[in-house]
Amino acid sequence: MAGAYATFTHMTDYMGFQGLLTDEERMVRETARDFVNGEVLPIIEKHAQDQTFPKHLISKMGELGFYGPSLPEEYGCAGLSSVAYGLLMYELERGDSGLRSFASVQGSLVMWPIYAYGSEAQKQYWLPKMAKGEKIGCFGLTEPDFGSNPGGMLTKAVREPGGKWRINGTKMWITNGSIADVAVVWAQTEDGIRGFLVEKGTPGFNAPEMKGKWSLRASTTSELVLEDVIVEEEKSLLPHVKGLKGPLGCLTQARFGIAWGALGAADACYQCALDYAQHRIQFDRPIASFQLQQEKFAWMVTELTKGQFLVLQLGRLKDAKKYTPAQVSMAKMNNVNAALEICRKARTILGANGILDEYPIMRHMANLESVYTYEGTHDMHMLVIGQEVTGIPAYR
Amino acid sequence: MKILVALKQVPDTETRIKVAADGKSIDPADVKWITSPYDEYALEEAIRLKESKAAEVTVVSLGSDSAKDVLRNALALGADNAVLLKSEASDPLAIASALAAWAKGKGFDLILAGNKGIGGDNASVGPMIAELLDIAQANVVVKLEIGDGTFRAEREIEGGTEVIEGKLPAVITAQKGLNEPRYASLKGIMGAKKKTIEEVDGAAPSGSTSVVGMVMPPARPEGRKLDGEPAQQAAALLSALKDEAKIF
Ligand SMILES: Cc1cc2nc3c(=O)[nH]c(=O)nc-3n(C[C@H](O)[C@H](O)[C@H](O)COP(=O)(O)OP(=O)(O)OC[C@H]3O[C@@H](n4cnc5c(N)ncnc54)[C@H](O)[C@@H]3O)c2cc1C
Numbered sequence: 182m183a184g185a186y187a188t189f190t191h192m193t194d195y196m197g198f199q200g201l202l203t204d205e206e207r208m209v210r211e212t213a214r215d216f217v218n219g220e221v222l223p224i225i226e227k228h229a230q231d232q233t234f235p236k237h238l239i240s241k242m243g244e245l246g247f248y249g250p251s252l253p254e255e256y257g258c259a260g261l262s263s264v265a266y267g268l269l270m271y272e273l274e275r276g277d278s279g280l281r282s283f284a285s286v287q288g289s290l291v292m293w294p295i296y297a298y299g300s301e302a303q304k305q306y307w308l309p310k311m312a313k314g315e316k317i318g319c320f321g322l323t324e325p326d327f328g329s330n331p332g333g334m335l336t337k338a339v340r341e342p343g344g345k346w347r348i349n350g351t352k353m354w355i356t357n358g359s360i361a362d363v364a365v366v367w368a369q370t371e372d373g374i375r376g377f378l379v380e381k382g383t384p385g386f387n388a389p390e391m392k393g394k395w396s397l398r399a400s401t402t403s404e405l406v407l408e409d410v411i412v413e414e415e416k417s418l419l420p421h422v423k424g425l426k427g428p429l430g431c432l433t434q435a436r437f438g439i440a441w442g443a444l445g446a447a448d449a450c451y452q453c454a455l456d457y458a459q460h461r462i463q464f465d466r467p468i469a470s471f472q473l474q475q476e477k478f479a480w481m482v483t484e485l486t487k488g489q490f491l492v493l494q495l496g497r498l499k500d501a502k503k504y505t506p507a508q509v510s511m512a513k514m515n516n517v518n519a520a521l522e523i524c525r526k527a528r529t530i531l532g533a534n535g536i537l538d539e540y541p542i543m544r545h546m547a548n549l550e551s552v553y554t555y556e557g558t559h560d561m562h563m564l565v566i567g568q569e570v571t572g573i574p575a576y577r
Numbered sequence: 578m579k580i581l582v583a584l585k586q587v588p589d590t591e592t593r594i595k596v597a598a599d600g601k602s603i604d605p606a607d608v609k610w611i612t613s614p615y616d617e618y619a620l621e622e623a624i625r626l627k628e629s630k631a632a633e634v635t636v637v638s639l640g641s642d643s644a645k646d647v648l649r650n651a652l653a654l655g656a657d658n659a660v661l662l663k664s665e666a667s668d669p670l671a672i673a674s675a676l677a678a679w680a681k682g683k684g685f686d687l688i689l690a691g692n693k694g695i696g697g698d699n700a701s702v703g704p705m706i707a708e709l710l711d712i713a714q715a716n717v718v719v720k721l722e723i724g725d726g727t728f729r730a731e732r733e734i735e736g737g738t739e740v741i742e743g744k745l746p747a748v749i750t751a752q753k754g755l756n757e758p759r760y761a762s763l764k765g766i767m768g769a770k771k772k773t774i775e776e777v778d779g780a781a782p783s784g785s786t787s788v789v790g791m792v793m794p795p796a797r798p799e800g801r802k803l804d805g806e807p808a809q810q811a812a813a814l815l816s817a818l819k820d821e822a823k824i825f
């Protein structure tokens with residue numbers, strides 16, 4: 182909570198990163214940080230242990246404008262810069278990747294496609310409600326047999342008489358699925374892949390929750406089962422996009438946020454380990470005084486710093502509308518990988534304490550295993566970069 | 578209703594304070610600055626009054642250019658106008674005089690401030706403003722109700738609550754418990770960008786006191802470990818508390 186009891190901790194800033202931010206960007210980060218300190222850190226370990234998503238935070242984050250904040254004000258959003266959006270993701274993921282995932286899905290994977298590909302009526306109806314968190318969305322692309330290769334999806338939508346469509350198929354690994362009011366479902370049609378808005382409660386549509394995850398335990402992950410689901414074209418079909426570029430365009434937005442977010446989780450682990458090492462005495466000295474541990478800290482803070490400048494530049498390019506999806510791939514690949522490695526090293530520094538839920542490290546580390554895989558696996562982004570520089574696609 | 582909220586920029590409570598080379602001020606290197614937490618309660622109260630009674634909220638901070646951060650944050654939280662009184666003054670009377678001189682004649686019905694600025698902990702600026710303007714005051718307030726030209730304030734006293742009623746205009750200084758300050762919303766932050774911060778030369782009349790030195794507390798002596806059976810340890814601890822620490 183803001184106010185006298187705020188534990189106001191600071192982001193790691195080795196190289197004057199914050200000096201390159203505008204006033205609004207700094208303020209967005211601070212408000213998000215305050216929120217995470219006050220509302221998330223005190224409760225998140227329990228939610229992760231219990232495998233529950235902290236639903237009570239949905240409307241609070243909506244009131245603060247955390248969903249789709251870069252979309253325009255006319256739809257109830259804040260119109261932030263991409264860098265401010267990135268900083269918001271950094272702070273949310275410093276809390277937990279599950280919370281950031283919720284905001285990524287809501288803002289980048291559901292509000293963004295409605296904004297970019299939807300009809301005016303769809304935008305007017307959904308965006309203001311979703312910005313406030315009154316309605317929750319999910320994004321259904323991945324299927325049991327099609328993950329890295331979504332173009333092969335089996336889910337099918339067929340035109341029916343009377344301006345209707347019939348959808349059949351199964352989606353898997355869908356964040357927010359069981360708690361969503363609306364799903365963006367991608368399906369094969371006779372004109373290629375199209376996106377459909379499928380509302381909760383539509384006959385034939387179910388979203389059972391998947392259990393048993395050791396990662397992103399404070400996030401809801403679900404299957405989407407569509408059996409002869411009938412939707413009205415006008416309300417459901419996103420009219421302005423056809424083909425795989427539809428879902429890939431959304432993923433570029435979300436990946437941008439993930440490249441920032443992963444650093445937030447890493448920053449939390451780095452700071453936790455640094456504090457621990459300065460106070461933990463072994464062999465009559467703080468373990469921070471040993472060269473082996475210092476090597477880890479030097480590595481961690483260097484990677485964190487490099488990652489910060491990578492996404493800052495990417496954000497500036499994005500705002501200038503000069504960025505490419507392959508650049509986003511580099512940032513997602515590099516930053517999530519570095520973040521995961523930072524968390525692992527931080528874990529070792531805490532010794533046995535590193536595995537306990539009194540410290541956030543093991544939770545972040547396990548979360549990042551999902552982040553490493555979703556939104557394009559590390560490998561796939563590597564292959565995208567390889568294609569970008571050689572001109573030869575190696576994955577198809 | 579017109580409300581003025583006085584805000585002070587202070588070093589973050591997490592900052593490890595170092596004394597500057599002059600031996601009488603804080604070394605500003607590595608200091609992160611925040612709004613004094615008690616001032617956040619004052620501001621929150623003002624914004625709530627704005628929402629419930631359509632008040633106009635002006636925030637003022639006396640300080641250097643860096644204090645604009647505090648003002649911008651207040652605009653993001655919902656203040657309507659912001660004024661920076663540019664001044665180097667650090668003596669409480671000098672600060673209160675400058676604030677009172679600026680506020681005089683501007684028709685504020687209510688002046689809110691934190692009961693003290695953390696760090697300095699003088700707890701004097703609010704009451705001094707009230708005296709200088711010759712208006713009512715209630716300090717260290719945990720509950721505030723505004724009537725028609727009147728106020729009713731509650732303060733916590735030893736073992737109970739004191740209730741103070743008075744006429745507006747008045748100065749009220751806020752205590753923890755008055756409310757729960759909100760977070761700035763992203764829309765509020767973007768809205769603040771469109772508002773301007775007025776800058777006024779706040780050259781203060783010279784103060785009545787000046788800080789002549791600042792020293793860090795002596796390093797804590799090393800701890801001592803008690804040995805023996807639990808009963809022996811308890812006895813040793815008791816005698817140490819009694820004879821050395823003299824706490825009873
Ligand atoms: C917690 C969680 C939440 C998720 N949320 C969503 C969501 O909200 N919506 C959604 O649609 N999906 C979601 N996903 C799914 C995620 O996007 C997929 O898991 C991801 O795309 C990888 O697909 P896959 O798991 O089928 O792995 P596969 O595609 O089977 O890949 C397995 C391995 O093979 C490698 N591989 C695959 N193809 C190649 C190749 N050509 N060359 C070299 N290596 C290759 C991969 O890199 C990986 O290492 C989520 C996943 C998780 C874990």
Ligand SMILES: Cc1cc2nc3c(=O)[nH]c(=O)nc-3n(C[C@H](O)[C@H](O)[C@H](O)COP(=O)(O)OP(=O)(O)OC[C@H]3O[C@@H](n4cnc5c(N)ncnc54)[C@H](O)[C@@H]3O)c2cc1C
Nearest residue numbers: 461462463464468471472473474529530531532533534536
């Ligand atoms: C699940 C679990 C079960 C366990 N079971 C048992 C058990 O049955 N019996 C038992 O006795 N113990 C048990 N342990 C304790 C385990 O052996 C200790 O955790 C281990 O010895 C490390 O000690 P520590 O956790 O205190 O870490 P620390 O010794 O505090 O080490 C913290 C970090 O500092 C590094 N470090 C320490 N000293 C130096 C140095 N001089 N130079 C460079 N780096 C240094 C370490 O490598 C580590 O990275 C268990 C631990 C766990 C997690």
